[in-house]
Amino acid sequence: MLNKQNILAIIFAIFAVWLSTIAPTTPISWMLGILVLTIYLFTFEVLEIDEASITIMIILGLSSIPWIHTLMGLEEGLVDNQRLFDGFSSNAVMSIIAVMIIGAGLDKTGLMGKVATFILKVGGSSEPRVIPIISSTVGFISSFMQNVGAAALFIPVVSRISSRSGIPISRLLMPMGFTAILGGTITMVGSSPLILLNDLILTTNQGLEVGQQMDTWGLFSVTPIGIALVITGIVYFVIVGRFVLPAAKKNQSESVSAIEHFHQVYNIDYDLFEVNVPKDSNLIGMMLDDIETATKIRIIAIQTTEGRTFIGHHSVERSTTIKAQMTLGVLTTKEHLDAFVQGFHLELSDTIKKFSNLLSTQECGTAEIVIPPNSSLINQSARDIWLRKTYGIAMVALHRGGETMQEGEGIRDIPFQSGDTLIVYTRWVDLDRLQSNTDFIVITSEYPRQEEYRPEKIKWASIFFAVALFLVLFTDIKLSIALMTGALGMILSGVLKIEEAYRAVSWKTVFLLASLIPLGMAVSKTGTALWIAQETVKVVGDMAPWVILTSIVILATFFTLVMSNVGATILLVPIAVNIAIQVGENPAVYALAVAIATSNSFLIPTHQVNALIMGPGGYKVADFIKAGSLMTVLFIIVMMSMMSIIF
Numbered sequence: 001m002l003n004k005q006n007i008l009a010i011i012f013a014i015f016a017v018w019l020s021t022i023a024p025t026t027p028i029s030w031m032l033g034i035l036v037l038t039i040y041l042f043t044f045e046v047l048e049i050d051e052a053s054i055t056i057m058i059i060l061g062l063s064s065i066p067w068i069h070t071l072m073g074l075e076e077g078l079v080d081n082q083r084l085f086d087g088f089s090s091n092a093v094m095s096i097i098a099v100m101i102i103g104a105g106l107d108k109t110g111l112m113g114k115v116a117t118f119i120l121k122v123g124g125s126s127e128p129r130v131i132p133i134i135s136s137t138v139g140f141i142s143s144f145m146q147n148v149g150a151a152a153l154f155i156p157v158v159s160r161i162s163s164r165s166g167i168p169i170s171r172l173l174m175p176m177g178f179t180a181i182l183g184g185t186i187t188m189v190g191s192s193p194l195i196l197l198n199d200l201i202l203t204t205n206q207g208l209e210v211g212q213q214m215d216t217w218g219l220f221s222v223t224p225i226g227i228a229l230v231i232t233g234i235v236y237f238v239i240v241g242r243f244v245l246p247a248a249k250k251n252q253s254e255s256v257s258a259i260e261h262f263h264q265v266y267n268i269d270y271d272l273f274e275v276n277v278p279k280d281s282n283l284i285g286m287m288l289d290d291i292e293t294a295t296k297i298r299i300i301a302i303q304t305t306e307g308r309t310f311i312g313h314h315s316v317e318r319s320t321t322i323k324a325q326m327t328l329g330v331l332t333t334k335e336h337l338d339a340f341v342q343g344f345h346l347e348l349s350d351t352i353k354k355f356s357n358l359l360s361t362q363e364c365g366t367a368e369i370v371i372p373p374n375s376s377l378i379n380q381s382a383r384d385i386w387l388r389k390t391y392g393i394a395m396v397a398l399h400r401g402g403e404t405m406q407e408g409e410g411i412r413d414i415p416f417q418s419g420d421t422l423i424v425y426t427r428w429v430d431l432d433r434l435q436s437n438t439d440f441i442v443i444t445s446e447y448p449r450q451e452e453y454r455p456e457k458i459k460w461a462s463i464f465f466a467v468a469l470f471l472v473l474f475t476d477i478k479l480s481i482a483l484m485t486g487a488l489g490m491i492l493s494g495v496l497k498i499e500e501a502y503r504a505v506s507w508k509t510v511f512l513l514a515s516l517i518p519l520g521m522a523v524s525k526t527g528t529a530l531w532i533a534q535e536t537v538k539v540v541g542d543m544a545p546w547v548i549l550t551s552i553v554i555l556a557t558f559f560t561l562v563m564s565n566v567g568a569t570i571l572l573v574p575i576a577v578n579i580a581i582q583v584g585e586n587p588a589v590y591a592l593a594v595a596i597a598t599s600n601s602f603l604i605p606t607h608q609v610n611a612l613i614m615g616p617g618g619y620k621v622a623d624f625i626k627a628g629s630l631m632t633v634l635f636i637i638v639m640m641s642m643m644s645i646i647f
Helices: 004-022 026-044 049-062 066-071 091-108 111-123 127-142 147-165 173-183 192-205 223-244 258-266 288-295 334-343 387-391 428-435 455-474 479-492 498-504 507-525 528-540 545-562 565-583 587-597 608-617 621-646
Strands: 271-276 298-303 309-311 327-332 364-370 393-400 403-406 421-427
Touching: 026 049, 026 507, 026 528, 026 565, 049 507, 091 147, 091 192, 091 455, 091 479, 091 498, 091 507, 111 127, 111 147, 127 147, 127 173, 127 223, 147 173, 147 608, 173 223, 173 608, 173 621, 192 507, 192 565, 192 587, 223 621, 271 334, 288 298, 288 334, 298 393, 327 334, 364 393, 364 428, 364 608, 387 393, 387 428, 393 428, 421 428, 455 479, 479 498, 507 528, 507 565, 528 545, 528 565, 545 565, 545 587, 545 621, 565 587, 587 621
Parallel strands: none
Antiparallel strands: 271 327, 298 309, 298 327, 364 421, 393 403, 393 421
């Protein structure tokens, strides 16, 4: 049966066949087909992005088998099999791993809590003052660690600032997220494309003549451009933020209770009730899982006839069978409660009696949790992982893409995606455990808890961060070795345990980056990049150089919206380099322009940072289009202006 995805696949296949007919050589024909396949897989998410990257890498590797490349009409494989897995040991990949570990070490010291306190002290509760302070701080942090990591660190900080200042979180998260992306352009270690760029330059040099080969870029080569972009983002939200950010749902001077917050943001009206199971109830003998699925209620506490009480972590299991004289603590709406009590002949208590201590606001409550891009729970459902039994959290709603699905809509069977916001009921002690679990980002910050930070290690974290920065700035040592020195120092000094360091690494990002590097090799080796550049120059060759470069920047901006910024960079850098050579311009500058432009991802929430803040901020796609449209244009104008001044 033809569905939308199948039709698109057929269109892409026809397009690939047409390209192969106009290609001058067989290797270029095959590479064009693989490029079209790559774009299709990334654009329409046929596979997970890392799965798609690995698939492309293996296809390139298989082309080196003698009988296969003979069958394909090739004299040799599209890529050298001896170098197929070079990406996993590349300078760029090891640098990214080190940056992630260093960022986790800084967070473990409780530094972010101090940052939140400082911002509140300086900015108070004034939105025009708080936004620049948050944005500039995130922009600076994002300049030396992954922007998605900086955003993940700051979501709880922004939540805390919002709850204390009364400024709606929707007015703060988008400026923070956008500036985290912009901050990645301040240094050559701020974003994956820039970390990868020097490796791509060295790879591309192998296919160029000696006189055309490029020098690599220094750590601060992009700093003037990045600072200008960050300032532009801050000024943009200060001046026009009140027009483009989602309207505040409450007065800035007012703070709202948790119940009001969840009602306003997610339209949830759940409350706690206590019911008794009499001997004649037809609920007796039913399993908890069947009851919750059929009745749109969550049973979050059980007291047995022997007086034993079960709640939270490793306690209330879905296989529990209801018996007579049990007392249940239930979380539901008044409407569903009435149907539950009447339908199963239960006795409703006037107040919370038996669970008064266990279910007090000092012990339990409703919280918001986000699934980050590196979570191992992605593509698994709450039912698959036994969310309540494993983590002690009972999910009552799932917020995705601007819509909230509640209990009774099959939310426990829906596989999690990056950026999903889970509204859960949990004990605070269980929520505390999740603070150090990289599978979750805990948004709720105001609750009784004991922080599991290591503030006594802040000196060691600062020392080893400074050591890494010193090695990067003042020695000729490789970037990966310099950063890994800082990461190792944090582990050996006890800032991070080795298990925490492993969890801090987004292996999805690592495999995405490493698996696509052979694609860049193949594009250059087969002459595909040169051929595309020659065909492009035939169209734009008579135009002014700045027009050609702007066209490449716009193309990179488009590609980064429909596929990963890493994929767009690897695909376009060889092409941009060859275009620059064809028109007599500096190829290194054209390559740099591509790597910067792939951070211009504000229009739709395809960037990991935007996907991450979408749930906690309660944003819809329309909110990103509204705020991101002008930001996208400003990015191109400021970037091109700064590049023309500097280069």
